Amino acid sequence: xxxxxxxxxxxxxxxxxxxxxxxxxxxxxxxxxxxxxxxxxxxxxxxxxxxxxxxxxxxxxxxxxxxxxxxxxxxxxxxxxxxxxxxxxxxxxxxxxxxxxxxxxxxxxxxxxxxxxxxxxxxxxxxxxxxxxxxxxxxxxxxxxxxxxxxxxxxxxxxxxxxxxxxxxxxxxxxxxxxxxxxxxxxxxxxxxxxxxxxxxxxxxxxxxxxxxxxxxxxxxxxxxxxxxxxxxxxxxxxxxxxxxxxxxxxxxxxxxxxxxxxxxxxxxxxxxxxxxxxxxxxxxxxxxxxxxxxxxxxxxxxxxxxxxxxxxxxxx
Numbered sequence: 001x002x003x004x005x006x007x008x009x010x011x012x013x014x015x016x017x018x019x020x021x022x023x024x025x026x027x028x029x030x031x032x033x034x035x036x037x038x039x040x041x042x043x044x045x046x047x048x049x050x051x052x053x054x055x056x057x058x059x060x061x062x063x064x065x066x067x068x069x070x071x072x073x074x075x076x077x078x079x080x081x082x083x084x085x086x087x088x089x090x091x092x093x094x095x096x097x098x099x100x101x102x103x104x105x106x107x108x109x110x111x112x113x114x115x116x117x118x119x120x121x122x123x124x125x126x127x128x129x130x131x132x133x134x135x136x137x138x139x140x141x142x143x144x145x146x147x148x149x150x151x152x153x154x155x156x157x158x159x160x161x162x163x164x165x166x167x168x169x170x171x172x173x174x175x176x177x178x179x180x181x182x183x184x185x186x187x188x189x190x191x192x193x194x195x196x197x198x199x200x201x202x203x204x205x206x207x208x209x210x211x212x213x214x215x216x217x218x219x220x221x222x223x224x225x226x227x228x229x230x231x232x233x234x235x236x237x238x239x240x241x242x243x244x245x246x247x248x249x250x251x252x253x254x255x256x257x258x259x260x261x262x263x264x265x266x267x268x269x270x271x272x273x274x275x276x277x278x279x280x281x282x283x284x285x286x287x288x289x290x291x292x293x294x295x296x297x298x299x300x301x302x303x304x305x306x307x308x309x310x311x312x313x314x315x316x317x
Contacts, residue, residue: 002173003092003119004205006044007233007297013290014297015317016235017309018047021079028082034306035087041313044297045090046083047121047208050076077111084115091117092175095151097141098125098134102150102160109154113169120174121208122147134185144176145195148202178207178234180221184255189221193228206233208299211250213241213282214259215289236290239301240308241279243272276308283312291316 007014017038022031035046076093083091095108112120124134124144136142141150150160157168176199179192186192196207212218222234241250247266251258258266262282269275287298300309 002205003045003090003175004173004233006090007206007235010044010296012317013295014044015041015300015313016043016045016047016297017300017302018049019079019083020049020303021076031079031082032086034302035083035089037306037310038300038302038313039087039089041317043089045092045119046087047299048076048079048083048091048093050094050096050125077108077115080112080117081115084117090119092119092121093117094121094123094125095147096123096125097136097144097147098123099137099140101137101139102141103139105147105150106154106160109151109172113172118170118172120151120172121176122151122174122204123177145198145202148174148176148199148204152203173205174203175206175208175235176204178209178221178225180209180212180218181256189224190228193225193230196225197228197230200230200232204232206235208235209237210256211237211239211254211301212256213262213286214257215286216259217257218290219293233296235297235299236295237299237301238283238287239303240276240283240305240312241266242276242305242308244269244275246275279305280308280311283308284315287312287316 001009019031019034022028076095080091080093083089093112095105100108122144124141124147134142141147151172151174153160153162154165155168155171157165159165176196178196179186182189182192183195186195199207209218209221218236225234241262247258247263250256262278265278266275269278290298300313302309
C-alpha cells in the first residue's frame with residue numbers, strides 16, 4: 001500500500017517519523033538506535049532525508065580560495081536499503097531538486113525502483129548555505145513542480161529525454177511539502193496555497209507540513225487549503241523543543257512563530273533539560289489537540305529529539 005492508502009486505512013492517527021542519514025564514516029549505529037527507540041509505536045513509514053553537497057572554501061598556495069563541493073552524508077538510497085534489510089517498515093526517501101541534475105534524479109529513481117520502493121517525498125530542498133537565493137545546478141531544476149513532472153514522465157515509462165523505458169516497472173506514489181506559516185520565499189499564504197494546489201493537480205497524494213508550534217495556524221492553513229480546492233491529506237509535522245538555543249534558532253531557521261503560551265515559559269527555562277521537559281509537555285498537548293481534530297497522521301522530525309518523541313508517543317498512542 002502507498003502512504004496515502006496506509007494513513008487512510010488506519011482508524012487511529014497514524015505515526016511516522018523522519019531520519020537523517022548519518023555523517024560519513026560514523027556507521028549505522030545512531031540511525032538504527034533511533035528506529036529501535038521508536039519502532040514500538042508501529043510507524044506506518046519512515047522518511048529519509050536527502051541533503052545536497054555542501055560548499056567548503058579551500059585555500060590555494062597563492063592565497064586565493066576555491067569553492068569545492070563536499071558530500072558529508074551517504075546517499076538516501078543506501079540508507080533506504082539498509083533500513084529495508086533490517087526492519088519491516090515502509091521507507092519514504094526524499095528526492096530533491098537542490099544540488100541535483102535531471103540525470104542525477106533519473107538514476108536515483110532507477111535505483112529506488114530496483115529496490116522495490118514505491119513511495120517518495122518530492123521537495124525542492126534548501127538553497128546552498130552561502131547563496132542569497134536558490135540557485136539550480138547546471139541542467140537542474142528551480143521548482144519542485146518540475147521534479148514532479150519528471151517523476152510523472154518516469155511513471156509513464158519515459159526517461160527525461162523522452163525515450164521509452166523498456167521495462168517501466170511500478171509507478172511511484174509521492175507526497176510533497178506544505179507550510180502552515182507559508183514558505184519563506186512565498187509573497188503570501190494565498191500564493192503558497194496555489195503552489196500546493198498545483199502539486200496536487202500534478203499528482204501529489206498527500207502533503208507533510210514543516211514544523212509548527214501553534215496548532216491554530218495549522219488549522220487555519222488546512223481550512224484555507226480546502227477553500228482553495230486542496231483535498232489531499234495534510235499531515236502535521238512536529239518537532240519537540242529540546243534546547244535553550246532553539247528559542248531563537250527555530251523561528252529564524254524555519255520562519256515560524258512561537259505562540260506566547262510556549263515562548264513565555266521557555267524564557268523562564270535555565271537549562272536544556274528544562275526546555276526538553278517543557279517541549280515534551282507542549283508536544284503531548286499539541287498532538288492531543290491535533291488528534292481530537294481528526295488528523296490522519298502525525299509526522300515527527302527526530303533529529304536531536306528521539307527521547308522526547310518516544311515519551312510523547314508513549315503518552316498519546
